[in-house]
Amino acid sequence: MASRADLAGLTWRAEDGAVRRTRGGDMGTGTSTKTIEWLGDAVRLIDQTQLPRKLVYKETHDYRDIAESIRRLEVRGAPAIGVAAAMGIALAALEHQALGLSRFRTEVASAAEFLDSTRPTAVNLGWAVARMLEVLRDPAVGDSGEVVRRLIAEALAIYEEDRELSRRIGEHGASLIDDGDGVLTHCNAGGLATAEYGTALAVIFAAVEQGKKIRVFVDETRPLLQGARLTAWEFQQKGIDVTLLCDSAAASAMARGWVTKVVVGADRIARNGDVANKIGTFPLALAAWEHGVPFYVAAPSSTLDGSLESGAQIPIEERDGSEVTDIQGVRVAPPGVSVYNPAFDITPSRLVTAIVTDAGVFRAPYEETLFRGRWGLEA
Secondary structure, eight states: OOOHHHHTTOEEEEETTEEEESSSOOOOBOOOOOSEEEOSSOEEEEOGGGTTTOOEEEEESOHHHHHHHHHTTSSOSHHHHHHHHHHHHHHHHHHHTTSOHHHHHHHHHHHHHHHHTSOSSOHHHHHHHHHHHHHHTOTTOOOHHHHHHHHHHHHHHHHHHHHHHHHHHHHHHHTTOOTTOEEEEOSOOBGGGSSSSBSHHHHHHHHHHTTOOOEEEEEOOTTTTHIIIIIHHHHHHTTOOEEEEOGGGHHHHHHTTOOOEEEEOOSEEETTSOEEEETTHHHHHHHHHHHTOOEEEEOOGGGEETTOSSGGGSOOOBOOTHHHHEETTEEOSOTTOOOOOBSEEEEOGGGOSEEEETTEEEOSSHHHHTSHHHHTOOO
């Protein structure tokens, strides 16, 4: 029997339509594109940096690999990295389960802190880690084996909840899409960014499933081209016709009347309705405002952060300048040039027509309509 060390880091990849394991045999053909999956004592996830050229699966027993996959954007999207972190904590629990309870809790908590530090902007990451830590620290459980079982169950619950929430977002959001609409989205907020179905893309998927005839536009989303590489790929996988645009062409498409609705995801939503999302969302919202195009944000309830009054308090991740100076590993900028590379921007709530969550469709004032009940704010 192969040891855990032998199994760690196995890579699965699709070549010429067949999914193959790079070491230890052939798993035959298949079309599964689960973003992330729990395998009992390991996690398998799609390496999204390889799409759309090839479909590559990574499998690991080590929470440190999960953290690195989050940092490297091999797994990305606010809900998906929350699920990944939860599963990573479950892996850490398995790794340390032979320790005494006190040491076990210390080591797993350290792993949770390490996972939580990988990316600062998406609130889902900290939300998932907090849920796992609550289980870990439950004083009613006095056996490390039982804590391990409960942590795995909690990670799987987070995964299943995300699948269900995505479906609800799609159902609620589809009511905003009319037959004949031209719908534009930015970055990737589909199944690749969640446990399964998506957020912004769930709205479009659900509208299409309802039989609505719509035209879909996708921004390429510089600097890492998540729209071109991932969103366009997801639409093609579902047989939905899609038109790819340079980010700078979105306003022109609105001016021509091609785009009649914009739907984007979110990584964090502040109490006043300000939205943190992939860089380029803010100018897209400004263009939509100028052209009278409704601008919708779709996100699960776990993306809401009622502890922050406004978007000014949301931490914005800045990433390595090579993501701007290089495209797919090829240098396109002159040596020595300075780079500003924020991963996200803040769209003011005044530009947001409505926010779609698993609980329904909400309009301004968002502190009253969206946050009042959920966060227990006083009237």
